[in-house]
Amino acid sequence: MSVLKSKLKVALIQFACGLPDKTVNFQNCRNFVAKAMQEQPDTKLVVLPECFNSVYATSEFRKNAEVITQSSPSVDFLSELAREHKVTLVGGTIPELEPSNNSVYNTCLIFDESGSLIARHRKMHLFDVDIPGGITFKESDTLTGGNSCTTVDIPEGKIGLGVCYDMRFPELATVSGRRGAFAMVYPSAFNTTTGPMHWHLLARARSIDNELYTLLCSPARVPGSGYQAYGHSLVCDPQGNIIAEAGEGEEIVYAELDPAAIDRMRRMIPVTSQVRFDVYHDVSTNAK
Numbered sequence: 001m002s003v004l005k006s007k008l009k010v011a012l013i014q015f016a017c018g019l020p021d022k023t024v025n026f027q028n029c030r031n032f033v034a035k036a037m038q039e040q041p042d043t044k045l046v047v048l049p050e051c052f053n054s055v056y057a058t059s060e061f062r063k064n065a066e067v068i069t070q071s072s073p074s075v076d077f078l079s080e081l082a083r084e085h086k087v088t089l090v091g092g093t094i095p096e097l098e099p100s101n102n103s104v105y106n107t108c109l110i111f112d113e114s115g116s117l118i119a120r121h122r123k124m125h126l127f128d129v130d131i132p133g134g135i136t137f138k139e140s141d142t143l144t145g146g147n148s149c150t151t152v153d154i155p156e157g158k159i160g161l162g163v164c165y166d167m168r169f170p171e172l173a174t175v176s177g178r179r180g181a182f183a184m185v186y187p188s189a190f191n192t193t194t195g196p197m198h199w200h201l202l203a204r205a206r207s208i209d210n211e212l213y214t215l216l217c218s219p220a221r222v223p224g225s226g227y228q229a230y231g232h233s234l235v236c237d238p239q240g241n242i243i244a245e246a247g248e249g250e251e252i253v254y255a256e257l258d259p260a261a262i263d264r265m266r267r268m269i270p271v272t273s274q275v276r277f278d279v280y281h282d283v284s285t286n287a288k
């Protein structure tokens with residue numbers, strides 16, 4: 001039995017999110033998802049970008065953060081969206097305020113087709129970089145990193161979650177692959193410095209490492225905005241081929257995931273069964 005139980009149609013919603021007004025982002029998001037469902041009514045998995053309803057900037061995270069309860073605006077919105085269209089919804093990310101320690105996380109919420117919140121992934125690896133002539137960004141100025149790998153069961157099988165910079169850390173995807181995921185899903189927001197360097201390579205690497213699908217969903221690029229998102233939302237198959245990709249502007253990426261593509265790859269080059277987890281202890285034990 002394949003890790004993917006049946007063919008699965010997915011839609012990645014690359015829209016111009018991250019405007020200062022949350023309600024405008026909600027409305028634009030709602031319109032795009034409705035368009036996707038009209039164009040591809042068989043879609044069963046919808047993915048939104050990182051920071052889908054607020055500005056992606058360290059100065060903004062705390063201001064826009066929500067405590068996750070049934071009545072928080074983003075939970076209410078995403079739940080309703082998933083229920084209305086009867087889809088599994090990987091709801092991009094939002095800044096999440098954790099009242100127990102007053103920390104803010106960059107959090108992805110996942111809803112099933114009845115609108116129930118079935119999982120949350122807190123971005124584990126914070127985007128702290130300083131690239132001369134390129135970009136300087138320090139998420140850890142205001143965000144805290146999550147501490148767990150997230151996989152979630154949906155009707156077609158299991159998906160693994162990561163948020164943007166998380167995709168640079170192969171171990172996270174490997175954990176999900178090992179748990180039986182058929183896809184890694186990364187709500188993301190690369191930029192015009194690191195996007196051209198590594199976006200496609202990372203998607204292809206994660207797919208080939210684990211012989212599964214990789215889905216990257218970015219915001220559309222908004223000329224003149226503070227953070228220039230790379231765009232290029234894409235779906236990469238288990239062989240490392242990019243089978244669907246957006247440009248830089250607003251666009252919906254559609255693809256059909258096929259169990260046969262996973263099974264064929266795993267038969268031809270069986271790395272998922274040849275892998276030597278019995279000898280890699282140093283990876284997690286920090287051995288000298």
Ligand SMILES: NC(=O)CCC(=O)C(=O)O
Pocket residue numbers: 050127163164165166168188189190191194195198
């Ligand atoms: N939002 C992010 O985590 C950006 C990550 C990124 O651009 C990268 O190069 O990694």
